[in-house]
Amino acid sequence: MTHYQLTGEARPALTPARQMTLRFSGTRRGARLARQLAVQQFAEWTGLPYDSDPARTVALVTAELASNAIRHGSLPGRDFRLALLVLPDHFRIEVTDTRPERLPPPVPPQPADETSGRGLLIVQAYADRWGHTARDAYTKTVWAEVRLCPTVS
Template identity: 75%
Template structure:
């Protein structure tokens, strides 16, 4: 378990106020634990209740990104990495896996009515304010999504 940064110090607008990075096993259990951690930290860092709309959005987005990393982005014996960042008016979820050649499609097509899969990125697109994918090196890719929120004083 690694922790890159976790601080309350004032940061420039483009720098996260808080950040945590952890590795999880590329299993369904790892994806579930990643979702639970994301919601727990979101509620602790923001003060939003667990059942608020932004917390539900964070849960859904994290669940989809983590399950995609397990299902489509894993190699035997390789973990995925979850990075959570508290931004000034949002929360960023990043999931890094070991299959950079398996990029999400640039345009998300509507699934067929009888299809049993293919809706995950549509949900991410619907619940996240921004999302995308970056390939940092020849061995990994990171799919990220940002959920914006407004505090009562904003």
């Protein structure tokens, strides 16, 4: 539940069967397809069912990141990129858009009467950790990691 900004963070070396990158149109349809693909790949790669709590978390976090990319990080005619990676204990979701100057703000508590602006609060609540990187002058990536097996308390 911690927000990290890990500039220059290197991705771990993974086998091709455990990572995927695709581009989607910067539309609501693109965001919906990204969410559906993320859940499908999560279930296929981990063997966990579609209706498991981690799969639902992947759906929710992917939907929020894709929605934010379209709403706040999109330029007309530009797509966003979705990358999915299986790490040893986590499933990593990365959404890259074309607005590196529009970094995610720190997540303040939202007043109860606000009708929008809760997306990053949802990501913070459900992801084990999340952050953003801007590796060049043309793109930024907002990422989140979902624990594969929920902790037992």
